[in-house]
Amino acid sequence: MARKIILDLDTGIDDALALAYALGSPELDLIGVTGTYGNVLVDTGVRNALAILELFGRPDVPVFAGPPHASDRDGFEVLEISEFIHGTNGIGEAVLPEPTGQVQKEGAVDFLLRSVRDHGDDLVIVPTGPSTTIAAAVEADDTFAENVHIIMMGGALSVPGNVRPWAEANINQDPAATDLLFRRAHDVTMIGLDVTLQTLLTTEHTAKWRELGTPGGDFLADATDYYITAYETTAPHLGGCGLHDPLAVAVAVDPTLVDLFHTNLKVDTEGETRGRTIADETRLNDPVKTAHVALGVDAERFLGEFMTRLTRIAENT
Ligand code: BDR
Ligand code: CA
Numbered sequence: 554m555a556r557k558i559i560l561d562l563d564t565g566i567d568d569a570l571a572l573a574y575a576l577g578s579p580e581l582d583l584i585g586v587t588g589t590y591g592n593v594l595v596d597t598g599v600r601n602a603l604a605i606l607e608l609f610g611r612p613d614v615p616v617f618a619g620p621p622h623a624s625d626r627d628g629f630e631v632l633e634i635s636e637f638i639h640g641t642n643g644i645g646e647a648v649l650p651e652p653t654g655q656v657q658k659e660g661a662v663d664f665l666l667r668s669v670r671d672h673g674d675d676l677v678i679v680p681t682g683p684s685t686t687i688a689a690a691v692e693a694d695d696t697f698a699e700n701v702h703i704i705m706m707g708g709a710l711s712v713p714g715n716v717r718p719w720a721e722a723n724i725n726q727d728p729a730a731t732d733l734l735f736r737r738a739h740d741v742t743m744i745g746l747d748v749t750l751q752t753l754l755t756t757e758h759t760a761k762w763r764e765l766g767t768p769g770g771d772f773l774a775d776a777t778d779y780y781i782t783a784y785e786t787t788a789p790h791l792g793g794c795g796l797h798d799p800l801a802v803a804v805a806v807d808p809t810l811v812d813l814f815h816t817n818l819k820v821d822t823e824g825e826t827r828g829r830t831i832a833d834e835t836r837l838n839d840p841v842k843t844a845h846v847a848l849g850v851d852a853e854r855f856l857g858e859f860m861t862r863l864t865r866i867a868e869n870t
Pocket of ligand 1: 565567568592681682706715721722723797
């Protein structure tokens with residue numbers, strides 16, 4: 554039976570690739586997408602998710618909108634660095650038809666709460682943006698934190714941050730939300746920069762999508778080439794772009810892609826190290842470990858899976 558999955562996306566380019574990975578995985582049953590702010594405003598992210606679902610022939614997947622900003626902030630503006638990496642429209646200025654589908658009336662938090670109640674252990678939630686929405690669900694209902702299974706993209710345990718010396722981009726947007734998640738949720742797998750910066754895509758890969766000559770192939774190639782070009786400026790030492798968000802979805806399909814370190818995590822919420830993900834010293838000797846941090850990845854096997862799955866769905870558009 555396919556594993557039920559919800560993606561919580563700030564649809565950006567690698568979020569779009571994560572969505573495509575889920576759609577290309579018969580092992581997964583995508584029951585919904587929740588949209589958050591981050592790479593883009595929440596409305597832009599929702600629009601991108603709807604447009605991508607339509608492009609790949611899945612307008613049946615419902616999309617829900619989450620809160621538009623962190624709960625300890627009054628608003629949200631897209632950071633310059635996010636715009637540089639993902640473009641002003643979040644998908645590298647690639648052009649997709651305006652979606653015909655609409656965002657759901659039910660809010661993202663209510664959808665998450667209802668889904669965990671209905672599906673329990675059969676469901677995994679994969680947040681690939683700030684933790685604001687999922688933390689709101691944790692706060693709303695104690696049983697959510699006890700029963701939810703999360704595989705999140707965010708954080709960095711053994712490597713520096715990517716937006717500030719200590720902070721990874723998703724955690725940086727709402728450190729208090731991720732801190733709450735780490736302290737309260739019983740099962741969180743962290744797919745951070747430790748592993749995602751080992752999974753790199755180049756224009757040799759995207760050329761294969763362009764050769765397909767399909768709308769899906771063109772979209773994947775256009776958006777990802779924009780992202781690769783940005784990486785040439787922000788992280789030239791890598792020689793490609795980081796496949797952050799798709800790796801989290803891949804781990805939901807196949808946990809053996811990564812090696813996990815089991816611990817209890819917290820996030821620094823103030824001062825110079827604000828946004829740092831680190832082991833919680835007060836729970837160091839607690840025999841129960843609620844966080845599972847990926848520190849190793851079979852990058853070659855993942856890249857093979859990634860290309861196979863995305864090429865397959867792009868062929869059929
Ligand atoms: C994360 O930040 C966002 O820009 C990406 O979509 C990814 O989720 C990488 O640090
Ligand atoms: Ca993201």
